Amino acid sequence: GKEWAKHFDTISVCFSKGLGAPIGSCLVGTKEFVTRAKRIRKLFGGGMRQAGAAAAGALYAFDHHIDRLADDHRNAQVIAEALRDVPGLRLDPPDVQTNLVWFEIDPEFGTAKDIQAALGKHGVLVSSTAPQWCRACTHLDVSATQAERAADVIRRALRTRAPVATSS
Known part of the structure; x- marks a missing residue:
């Protein structure tokens, strides 16, 4: 500190x-x-x-x-790796070092609200922070198993997703 x-x-x-x-x-x-x-x-x-x-x-x-904060960071990296695999999404910063994962959505792919809804249908919660931005957050109540599940949902629900019309 x-x-x-x-x-x-x-x-x-x-x-x-x-x-x-x-x-x-x-x-x-x-x-x-x-x-x-x-x-x-x-x-x-x-x-x-x-x-x-x-x-x-x-x-x-x-x-x-305090010692388990590193677990949150590892869980965030698991989610970040899944997001990196999705065309139309861009991590910012690209190297996730904390429990927060920020990602930008290409407008051709939809909006943050579209991504939030697509993941939410499968129980994965992300915040829509701006029209084209989402945030995923790991914390004390997110286990490694849950982070892996979220990564699987991201890959299944978003990787094969075709560009969508925006929900504006």
């Missing part, structure tokens, strides 16, 4: 996304910055009375789930 953080004045770490805590984030910066951030948070109603419960979940996730 220190090696990455040394390049920044402040960092924010979310414990709920990758680590699976129910809620919680951590903001790190200078004492002055954190004091100001607390004041601004209170101005916008961001206080919480039972913060200890949230902290307990975040601490558990921090102690037990």
